[in-house]
Amino acid sequence: MSWQNGFESIIREQVHLAPLTWFGLGGPARYFITPENTAQLSAVMKRLHESQIPVYVLGSGANLLVRDEGVDGAVIHLSNPSFSQVNIDGRIAKVGAGADMMHLVNTMCKTGLGGIEAVAGIPGTLGGHIRMNAGGAFGDIGSAVASVTMLDGEGHLYTRSRDELVFGYRHSNITGKIVVEAVLELRPENPEQLTQRMKEIWVFKKNSQPMGENSAGCTFKNPDGQSAGKLIDEAGLKGATVGGAMVSRRHANFIVARDGTRSADVLALIAHVQEMVESRFGVKLQTEVVIW
Numbered sequence: 304m305s306w307q308n309g310f311e312s313i314i315r316e317q318v319h320l321a322p323l324t325w326f327g328l329g330g331p332a333r334y335f336i337t338p339e340n341t342a343q344l345s346a347v348m349k350r351l352h353e354s355q356i357p358v359y360v361l362g363s364g365a366n367l368l369v370r371d372e373g374v375d376g377a378v379i380h381l382s383n384p385s386f387s388q389v390n391i392d393g394r395i396a397k398v399g400a401g402a403d404m405m406h407l408v409n410t411m412c413k414t415g416l417g418g419i420e421a422v423a424g425i426p427g428t429l430g431g432h433i434r435m436n437a438g439g440a441f442g443d444i445g446s447a448v449a450s451v452t453m454l455d456g457e458g459h460l461y462t463r464s465r466d467e468l469v470f471g472y473r474h475s476n477i478t479g480k481i482v483v484e485a486v487l488e489l490r491p492e493n494p495e496q497l498t499q500r501m502k503e504i505w506v507f508k509k510n511s512q513p514m515g516e517n518s519a520g521c522t523f524k525n526p527d528g529q530s531a532g533k534l535i536d537e538a539g540l541k542g543a544t545v546g547g548a549m550v551s552r553r554h555a556n557f558i559v560a561r562d563g564t565r566s567a568d569v570l571a572l573i574a575h576v577q578e579m580v581e582s583r584f585g586v587k588l589q590t591e592v593v594i595w
C-alpha cells in the first residue's frame with residue numbers, strides 16, 4: 304500500500320514553491336499537501352511519520368528561502384479555509400494558524416480589540432508569526448498569545464498555555480511540528496484610535512523597509528545589543544550583489560531578489576555578508592531567514 308492511499312485528493316507532486324514565497328525563488332516540493340481539516344492533517348502526519356518522509360510547514364513564505372533544487376519531502380500548506388477561522392468571544396479570539404496576519408490585525412483593530420497592532424505590516428500567517436515570534440520596535444505577537452494548539456511529528460494534537468510558552472527575540476519554545484490554532488487574549492479599545500495606531504506602525508514600516516520588492520524580510524538576526532543592518536551598512540555592503548541578489552540600499556538587513564535571481568545567488572550573498580561583517584567587526588551574523 305502506498306503511503307498516499309486515501310489522501311490522493313490532497314496530495315500533489317512536484318509543486319513549484321517559488322510563487323508561494325515572498326522571495327519568489329526556489330524549486331519544487333516533492334509532495335505538496337493541503338489538508339482539509341485538523342483530523343485529516345493529523346492522519347496524514349501519522350502516515351508521513353511511518354513512511355519516514357520529512358515534513359515542512361509553509362505559511363505564506365514571508366521568511367523563507369527555498370533552494371533551487373527544491374524540497375525532497377512533504378510540504379504542508381494550511382490553505383484550506385478551515386485553518387483560517389476566527390472566533391471572537393469578548394476579548395478572546397481563537398484563530399486558525401493559516402489566518403493571514405495583515406487581514407487579522409486589520410479586523411481586530413476595527414473591532415476594537417488591541418494587542419496585535421504591533422505586528423501591523425508584517426506579512427505572514429498566524430502559524431508563521433508564532434513560530435518566529437514576529438515583531439519589531441512596537442512589540443511582538445507572543446505577548447498576545449494565551450495558548451497554542453499544535454501537532455507533534457507523529458500527528459498528536461496538544462495545547463500549551465501561556466505559562467508554558469516562552470517567546471523571545473524571533474524565537475519561541477514551541478516544539479510542535481505544526482501550529483494549528485492559537486488563542487489570543489486582547490484588550491478592548493477605541494476602534495478609531497486603534498486603527499490610527501495600526502496605520503502609523505504600518506507607515507513607519509513602509510518608510511523604513513523595501514516592502515515593494517521581493518525579499519524575506521530581515522536576512523539576519525540582530526546580534527546581542529547590536530543592529531545587523533547597521534553592521535552591514537558600516538561594512539559598506541549596501542547595494543552589494545551576487546547575480547540578481549542585492550543588499551537593499553534602503554535597509555541593509557534586507558536582501559532583495561531582482562529579475563533573474565536564483566536562490567544560489569541569495570545564499571552566496573548571505574555568505575559574503577557574513578564573511579565581510581565577521582572580518583570587519585568579529586561578529587558572525589546568524590540568519591533569521593529560514594532556508595529549505
Ligand SMILES: Cc1cc2nc3c(=O)[nH]c(=O)nc-3n(C[C@H](O)[C@H](O)[C@H](O)COP(=O)(O)OP(=O)(O)OC[C@H]3O[C@@H](n4cnc5c(N)ncnc54)[C@H](O)[C@@H]3O)c2cc1C
Binds near residue numbers: 362365424
Ligand atoms: C517585506 C517583509 C517585511 C518583514 N518584516 C518583518 C518584521 O518587521 N518583523 C518580523 O518578525 N518579521 C518580518 N518579516 C518576516 C515574516 O513576515 C515573518 O517571519 C512571518 O512570521 C513569516 O510568516 P509566514 O507565515 O510567511 O511563515 P513562512 O515564511 O512560511 O515560514 C517561516 C517559518 O515558520 C514555520 N511555520 C509557518 N507556518 C507554521 C505553522 N503553522 N506551524 C509551525 N511552523 C510554521 C515554517 O516552517 C518556517 O520555519 C518580513 C517579511 C517581509 C517579506
